[in-house]
Amino acid sequence: MSTKKIGWIGLGNMGIPISQQLIKAGYPVTVYNRSKEKEASLKATGAGIAASPKELIQQTDVVFIMVSNDEAISEIFNGDAGLLSAKTTGKTIINMSTVSPGISKEMAALCKEQGNHYLDAPVSGSVKQAEEGQLVIMVGGEENIFEQAKPVLEKLGKLALLVGGNGAGNTAKLAINTLLGFHAQGLAEAIVFAQQHHIKTEDMLNIINNSALGNVFAKIKGDAIIKDNYQAAFALKHIAKDLRLAKTEGLNSPLAKVAYQTFQEAEAEYGNEDIIAIIKQISK
């Protein structure tokens, strides 16, 4: 796949560093983003620019997508100048967005009808892991298409694992993000409890990070809490969406119910801030 031309759709917090990683790895990359001003930084690092998803797929062999949600995916595939309107054959479309298993199955079927291939390949890890090519990529799709895509996926992540047919990658992602919701809420609740009993946040985080419960998430988000910096690396509205999707898929366990409720309640006020802004909701 190294000589193939790559297309990239979606230049949000994740799309920018991941597509840049592909450029660094030496792939010819063409990008498309709905808001055109975000394309400038990619153009400056050597990417081509396409006017629409249709134009992008016509010019490339493999198209990656990293956008917000199911609605965005529908627009990118089915819009007037969407991917399917190009009526191409033999292309591979790799959807890294966190979306429902249902939309992946639907888009995979539409791709197959045209003679194209689809992999759902959502990622675990945030901006830092994207910048370092250290994402964890969980894939749903056909094994031979996964094997063809694996060399390029391995430029982006430390693990690329096929977990089942189309939609299975999305299901695995909803499972790990449910755990992420628990971690964020749990960290916030522990810190708020300590604060209420006059234990310094720095001291509490020092204890957590040196204990068996210390992890990369607690370290990065703990630093953000101390700096009072809630600028989104992973927007709270996205974890609210993921818990909604998991609920729709039938997740109704005790912690999942509570996390669902907490993040839905926080979304209106803190949706555009980082996931760890949940601490502001908890401390109300």
Ligand SMILES: NC(=O)c1ccc[n+]([C@@H]2O[C@H](COP(=O)([O-])OP(=O)(O)OC[C@H]3O[C@@H](n4cnc5c(N)ncnc54)[C@H](OP(=O)(O)O)[C@@H]3O)[C@@H](O)[C@H]2O)c1
């Ligand atoms: N950030 C993280 O840490 C992280 C980690 C793992 C997975 N994810 C998942 O990865 C996906 C992207 O996350 P992100 O943080 O990069 O999101 P983001 O910063 O909010 O960016 C969203 C991207 O989707 C595009 N988009 C939204 N609606 C669209 C539509 N209707 N048509 C076309 N494009 C549309 C946006 O285009 P505009 O620029 O025009 O708005 C933008 O490029 C989400 O599914 C998220 O859950 C995020």
